[in-house]
Amino acid sequence: MDARLVVESAEAARLAEELAALTGEDVADAVVRALIERIERTRPAADSSITVEEILEVGRRCAARLRPPFHSSDHADLYGNDGLPA
Numbered sequence: 001m002d003a004r005l006v007v008e009s010a011e012a013a014r015l016a017e018e019l020a021a022l023t024g025e026d027v028a029d030a031v032v033r034a035l036i037e038r039i040e041r042t043r044p045a046a047d048s049s050i051t052v053e054e055i056l057e058v059g060r061r062c063a064a065r066l067r068p069p070f071h072s073s074d075h076a077d078l079y080g081n082d083g084l085p086a
Contacts, residue, residue, distance in 0.1 A: 016030060016031050019031075019034060
C-alpha cells in the first residue's frame, strides 16, 4: 500500500524536519511518532473509573497514616490567638 499524506504548510514541513533532526529519524518516522504520542496523550483513558478509584485508595491510605493535628481541615492549629500564623 502506497499511502501519502500531503500537508501544504511551510511551518509543518519546517517543524517535521526539525523534529527529525532532533530525533535522528527520517521525517516520515518522526511525524508518525509525534502523531502517535499526541493521540495517546489526547485519547481518554479506556476506563476512567479505575483511575478515580486508584486516587481514592491513595487518599484513604494517606488519611489512615495521618495523626492529629493533621487529620482534619480545621487549620486553627496553624494560627495563634491573634489570628496570625503561628
